[in-house]
Amino acid sequence: MKDWSPTSWQSRKATQQPTYPDQAALDDVVAQLSRLPPLVTSWEIETLKSQLAEAARGNRFLLQGGDCAENFAECESPIIAAKLKILLQMSLVLVHGTRKRVIRVGRFAGQYAKPRSQENETRDGVSLPSYRGDIVNDIEFTESSRIPDPQRLLRGYERAALTINFIRALIDGGFADLHHPEYWDLDFVQHSPRAHEFQQIVESIGDSLRFMETLAGQPVGEINRVDFYASHEGLHLLYEQAQIRAVPRREGCYNLSSHYPWIGLRTSDPDGAHVELFRGIRNPIALKIGPPTTRDQLLKLLDILHPDDEPGRLTLVHRYGVHEIASHLPEHLEAVKESGKTVLWCCDPMHGNTETTSTGVKTRKFEHILAEIEQAFEIHRDAGTYLGGVHFELTGENVTECTGGARGLNEDDLARSYKTQVDPRLNYEQSLEMAMLVARRVGEMNGAR
Ligand code: PEP
């Protein structure tokens, strides 16, 4: 890669980076991180890239989801298992509705760094560094908690390793066997307003599987196990840099901290450090685009990040908000057409739909999230492009952070179980319901139903 190295970003403007008081301590941690073994491998990354290429061509569908931010305290088995369960259930519903294979990608095993709009947070006249995610500092509003601590980079890396290790072990142990989707039931699935519909989908998938196996006279191998891939926002540049490695018998460098990192909207400046770092890695990458992204910027980003039009390399995750999508998405679709390149289009209906209640609680409305997705499908259809994925902030737990959905959560319910430290997530029931509605919509678009 011309004029690129894992550190070439250092000569560019790097936004959203913490200021560490002790440079020597930071250097020491980065040196340690650079020697630790990787979390993922280049062959997994290449497999994912080829699956994303199929999705870009219209033959697969991407489901990406997880917490806005993971935190260190929640690196616990029930929480991780619940996240896998909800993603599995949603993917099952999507396979059923879309008649396509679904690529499952978690926002996990490294989703620890958050972009912030303000450097500092002020409370009662006291100003401290903003919370930037557990990999940087602690959310508690005290000076010692908020000062960025480089040791947290190591803690984060280790927790990411624990998370991915547990996920791999669960999958290898048959947790995700499609013959037994009933194993993935979460306690409250029976009480969900959509339980019956889900049960029918599960039964119908079980029936088809048995039918295929009867025809084939043997178990349908590939279907026995499913894969999960890890993704996170590639925000903390030193953390990412430390895992950029050359691997034997392959060309170029891979970011081995995650299969599929993405560039956040706030750090998508074509001349900035993040784009420079991502330019040189061989991973499939995603780029968030939104209302501030201009047509020229997008064309420039396509040039820099997707110069060879390599299949599966680039996903564009659009996030405008229900009121903005119609005035931006068509222009972005045009720009990509003009470039002549193929990308995978994915809709993030979460980040443009965040609002604050009259009592100051950050929330999102289920109807707005759904309505943005519905508009996205229509706009893509009219433009002749394929919307090949969805990106959600969700949790397998029974939280109350977003309003709406079949259970009709309202603003008064938010206080009951509001846990997120950053953005509001769809809870278990809302996620499953969303998958059902999206699946139905894709099915209609495909004429499959
Ligand atoms: C996120 O995905 O949590 C995020 C910060 O998104 P965006 O960059 O699209 O605002």
Ligand code: CO
């Ligand atoms: Co978020």
